[in-house]
Amino acid sequence: MLLLEGVKKSYREPDGSELPILDIPRFAVDEGEQVVIRGRSGCGKTTMLNTIAGLTTVDAGSVSVKGVELTRLTEAGRDRFRARQIGYVFQTFNLLAAFSALENVMLGMTFTGQTRDAARARDLLDRVGLGHRMHHKPAAMSVGEQQRTAVARALANKPVLLLADEPTANIDPSNQQQVIDLLRTVCEEEKVAMLLVTHSPEVSGQFGRVEPLEEINRVMAQATMTKPL
Numbered sequence: 297m298l299l300l301e302g303v304k305k306s307y308r309e310p311d312g313s314e315l316p317i318l319d320i321p322r323f324a325v326d327e328g329e330q331v332v333i334r335g336r337s338g339c340g341k342t343t344m345l346n347t348i349a350g351l352t353t354v355d356a357g358s359v360s361v362k363g364v365e366l367t368r369l370t371e372a373g374r375d376r377f378r379a380r381q382i383g384y385v386f387q388t389f390n391l392l393a394a395f396s397a398l399e400n401v402m403l404g405m406t407f408t409g410q411t412r413d414a415a416r417a418r419d420l421l422d423r424v425g426l427g428h429r430m431h432h433k434p435a436a437m438s439v440g441e442q443q444r445t446a447v448a449r450a451l452a453n454k455p456v457l458l459l460a461d462e463p464t465a466n467i468d469p470s471n472q473q474q475v476i477d478l479l480r481t482v483c484e485e486e487k488v489a490m491l492l493v494t495h496s497p498e499v500s501g502q503f504g505r506v507e508p509l510e511e512i513n514r515v516m517a518q519a520t521m522t523k524p525l
């Protein structure tokens with residue numbers, strides 16, 4: 297369902313030099329599979345999710361989702377594909393300030409070509425415990441409530457792949473479990489594959505497949521080997 301082959305990504309440093317971040321020979325996720333990615337801060341987890349979402353271009357290699365090679369599409373093509381097929385819970389939420397929680401979730405359905413489904417948006421907000429805050433704008437919500445709104449929005453368009461970047465980082469333990477349960481249940485019910493980045497051992501302990509990025513990514517494997525003791 298998701299396949300990365302020979303993916304390389306570097307960023308350019310202010311002095312003009314290249315900073316290699318990703319060198320992933322092969323990484324695959326099956327339809328409906330739930331996978332945790334973990335690794336220390338700065339090791340490239342968000343960069344990996346952004347390349348899969350087509351938000352960051354790769355320097356080499358290919359990223360395919362459902363047989364579509366995203367790395368061959370134009371930027372507009374990647375945007376259309378992402379809107380229809382990929383849900384993304386961003387680390388920084390990216391909610392639109394001028395719109396309520398309900399409107400933000402419904403905006404997640406705008407570009408899918410399907411009718412916007414207010415009942416589904418309300419149901420998702422209910423299931424993240426925000427039934428009573430649907431008409432509040434992000435500025436009037438706590439950080440954890442904004443994060444839960446972002447989770448509901450990412451599921452709104454019934455994606456085939458959900459990318460979730462630390463979706464419980466700002467949430468207290470009881471709501472954290474509620475968000476993980478919602479992600480897992482909706483992904484199981486709708487056969488959505490999920491790639492979840494988390495630092496939390498309580499969260500990763502609940503998943504059958506946990507991939508340390510250092511083991512998938514040759515840049516990190518080399519950095520770990522050459523790190524001074």
Ligand SMILES: Nc1ncnc2c1ncn2[C@@H]1O[C@H](COP(=O)(O)OP(=O)(O)OP(=O)(O)O)[C@@H](O)[C@H]1O
Binds near residue numbers: 308317338339341344
């Ligand atoms: N646009 C950019 N230009 C230059 N360097 C960048 C850019 N984006 C990220 N980096 C650097 O690339 C490295 C990997 O960043 P990334 O955000 O992917 O890490 P991460 O594993 O998600 O970290 P965290 O767990 O702290 O969120 C970091 O050293 C970061 O400073």
